[in-house]
Amino acid sequence: MDELLGKVADSLEEGTVPARIFNDPQVHRLEMERIFTRCWVFVGHVSEIASPGDYMLRYIGQDEFIVTRDENNEIHVLFNRCAHRGSPICRVEKGNATHFRCPYHAWIYKNNGEWNGAPLRARAYRKLDPKEWGLQAAPLVDTVHGLIFACLDPEGPTLREYLGDMAWYLDVIFGLSPEGMSVIGEPQRWQVPTNWKMGADNFVGDSYHVASLHRSIEEVGAFPDIDVTGGNGPGKHVSFPQGHGLLLNSGYLPEPWDKGGFPPEVSATFDLDRLTPLQREFVAEHAVTHLLIFPNLAFLRVPAVTAPGEMPAVFTLLRQWQPLESDQVVNWNWMLRWNSAPEEFNETGYIGGLSQHGPSGILEQDDGLAWSGAPDVGRSAFARKREVKFNYQLGFDGMSDYSVDTEYPYPGTATTTMLGELPQLTMYRRWLKEMVRA
Incomplete structure (x- = not known):
């Protein structure tokens, strides 16, 4: 195991990740002991x-x-x-x-x-x-x-320390309304043949897959201009040394409702004075589309429609990948509602969110199929013999139009575009840090 983790360290320096870590029983057992008993x-x-x-x-x-x-x-x-x-x-x-x-x-x-x-x-x-x-x-x-x-670690940091600067963005995401948010119904659960890190890899900042893997949702009229979302738009990645990461797109508050913003009767219930001046400036221009809190909690907030031609409603969900084995997880899905919003809006968002990311959601079917590939390679005798590595060099060392945005005024390390994989590499460095710490 020490030899394998040493190879992971060397691989990350060149922008690659060994396939074996996505389906190895020894790696899985060590993750349970060193990650899930230490992290929040x-x-x-x-x-x-x-x-x-x-x-x-x-x-x-x-x-x-x-x-x-x-x-x-x-x-x-x-x-x-x-x-x-x-x-x-x-x-x-x-x-x-x-x-x-x-x-x-x-x-x-x-x-x-x-x-x-x-x-x-x-x-x-x-x-x-x-x-x-x-x-x-x-x-x-x-x-x-x-x-x-x-x-589970009595010597662990406080939650705020663990979250680091991600707490600043949680204040923006959940702090818009003084009445807060609550869960709609029961969390949905379904089993997927993948490794928990594949879900984390996707939500920590992977925009590159959207235009190709999820093309069908644009074809049925439920998600227009998917190329803009899939890496060609004005969005950014933001990563944090704790292994957390997020993806930014244009904001939902100033956006007209018919283009995916919050309707007036919902945004009128928000109290931006609860935010700092810098946070108010942030929400005027940006929105967190999805994020990962390491190791396995994700958030998603995007507009969705329940049928082609209908007005979109912004939905919010939480996602967790509960590890069963090195190649099996249970997806947990919590749909959230604004306590201050009209019930019709929450219901429409709930239906739209499930149509995309519920157990039979159109995007979820895409992801579940794609995520099974890494553990298949991880168990392959041929791949282990050849020491197959996966490529994480998008945006790596000048590979693409992707660099650190030194003028980004908000917390975290932001990038100039979404055409890269800095959040994923940062996440795997955090994973490695915990795995080698006895």
């Missing part, structure tokens, strides 16, 4: 557990956790395994409960994780210390704009 990982939205006692089952890496809101409105992320023999104590996807009872020996836990009893307690456990036998919990839990994150 998204586990849900506060609107999903809005009331005391609400809970839901979520995953960090391959481990299942119960995300709960206790009677004091504090949020906990509890390892879903009994301290007695390791049986799952909760087998229901979501609900409301003050306690959880293990089905094996009926040990009981409060919804904040504290041990609270067992059968024949007075006779069987006279000397047991309840403080030592509660559910194991994520040591660090925090929220930003309603997004719940957890970190």
